[in-house]
Amino acid sequence: MSTNPANLLRERGLQVTAQRLAVLRAVSARPHSTADAVAEGVRAEIGTISRQAVYDALGILSEKGIIRRIQPAGSPALYEDRVDDNHHHVICRNCGKTVDVDCAVGETPCLTAADDSGYLIDEAEVIYWGTCPECRAKQQ
Numbered sequence: 001m002s003t004n005p006a007n008l009l010r011e012r013g014l015q016v017t018a019q020r021l022a023v024l025r026a027v028s029a030r031p032h033s034t035a036d037a038v039a040e041g042v043r044a045e046i047g048t049i050s051r052q053a054v055y056d057a058l059g060i061l062s063e064k065g066i067i068r069r070i071q072p073a074g075s076p077a078l079y080e081d082r083v084d085d086n087h088h089h090v091i092c093r094n095c096g097k098t099v100d101v102d103c104a105v106g107e108t109p110c111l112t113a114a115d116d117s118g119y120l121i122d123e124a125e126v127i128y129w130g131t132c133p134e135c136r137a138k139q140q
Helices: 005-011 018-029 035-046 051-063 133-139
Strands: 068-070 078-080 088-092 098-101 127-130
Touching: 005 018, 018 035, 018 051, 035 051, 051 068
Parallel strands: 088 127
Antiparallel strands: 068 078, 088 098
């Protein structure tokens, strides 16, 4: 796959638009951002864009596998452009900072289910929760 955003869109059968390119750049610049944070980044780059246009772009880019949507329990969806592997995340309970965690085993799906119930499992999603170093330092 191409690393050029316009070529990546074309390879996935999508029309190249300024809005989609700006959304891709915003997600790349700030991984693990909410849709609202992505919209702020897009507006800073190209000016006026509706919230719905950003949500639509995020939806189609996620659907086509260009970006990844994760939704931690009790939290808004987050978007990132690291889609080439099956990694996990750790989230701070205090500030919400989210960082990537490489797979414990290293091969998709990274975890083996005790009982797959006949499914062909190709992905495992794990979210670790805790307190980030910055929040721990503030607490001490």
